[in-house]
Amino acid sequence: MAEASIDYAAVYQALPGMVALLTPELVLADVDEAFVRGSGRPREALVGRFVFDVFPDNPNDRESRGADSLRASLHRVLATGERDTMAVQRYDVESTERPGEWEERYWSPVNTPVFGPDGNVVLIVHRIEEVTELLRVSGRAGTGPERVREAELYARARELQELNNRLRQAHAREREVAPALQEAMLPARRPTLHERVAVRYRPAMGALTVCGDWYDLVDLVGGHRLGVSVGDVVGHGLAAACVMGQLRSALSAASRVADGPAQALNVVGRYAHVVDGAESATAVTTFVDFDRNTVTYSSAGHPPPVLVHHDGRVEFLDRATDPPLDARPDPVPRPEAVTAFEPGATLVLYTDGLVERRREDIDTGLTRLADSLRRHRTRDPEALADIVLLELLPPGGATDDTALVVVRL
Known part of the structure; x- marks a missing residue:
């Protein structure tokens, strides 16, 4: 059968289950007849309406979470571009014949993205299997x-x-x-002698307010020097946060006595081998010397820091990159590099949640970061941090944790 002869409107109506099309704003763009029958609402009461205006949570049941679960699933689809199959959900529906009375219903939803020519999600196919009758004996x-x-x-x-x-x-x-x-x-910002610093911390969408990313600021002995570090533990939630706390504390202590950032990472790398959950953890640390106007840095598998010079030149500090903290059973000395700066430059450290996106090369995210920093380099650190997060993180929230440190040198 030729593609042009397929009646896709008829196919849509024949799809199994209740099927609705949602816009990225979660407005019902279309519904099939099964959805009309199953919801007990006429088509004109559905199409063009915000889905959670039509199907809110039961206000009489404090345990009702159907709308929250569905909202989280739809936002995951928009953020990741991947299909999301939900577990069977209890989602009570207000009776159309007896307003104020709510019927206990059970649904098995699947949410699937539809992409436009530009690769962005333009619709979500929201398909529901009604399983309420199966649960009534x-x-x-x-x-x-x-x-x-x-x-x-x-x-x-x-x-x-x-x-x-x-x-x-x-x-x-x-x-x-x-x-x-x-x-x-992770205090809002560890007090240091250097005041022109901004830090930001964003857990992944749907995660707790703690995660596996960390940052640290340390006043170093010997002159006007500052240690700035960020790191990333695989995973989210309390388990990852506990590992994060151990590694951050170890790096903070090591930085205070190490000759340089490479030596500090060597110490933490040895420690990571005996910490459960520290597998593939990454970190980068920089020692800023304000007397000599230099940044000395070393990276253990982490995205490179960015040095934005006063004239707009963007320099990725990628000349001292090594595998993650626990990668070598028998550690060898890590590399270290030095670069110079003029007063007024900006140093930016971050975790991969800021620049990595599914189905996108990381270089695209790094280019996006460099462009944002270049355009807004004259803003103060607090404003610059907010702008970078606004321009780089997805509107609905990122699927990975993000830590960001901005230092005006």
């Missing part, structure tokens, strides 16, 4: 195989629902602990 007669199978499905679904409730409770407890843990591990 009361009022049915008979003890045949279908009834037994239905009872098994019901029991399994209730088990999953109870597991989800426990996970939500555990997640809520983690959220109570997370702010205090972040404040203890």
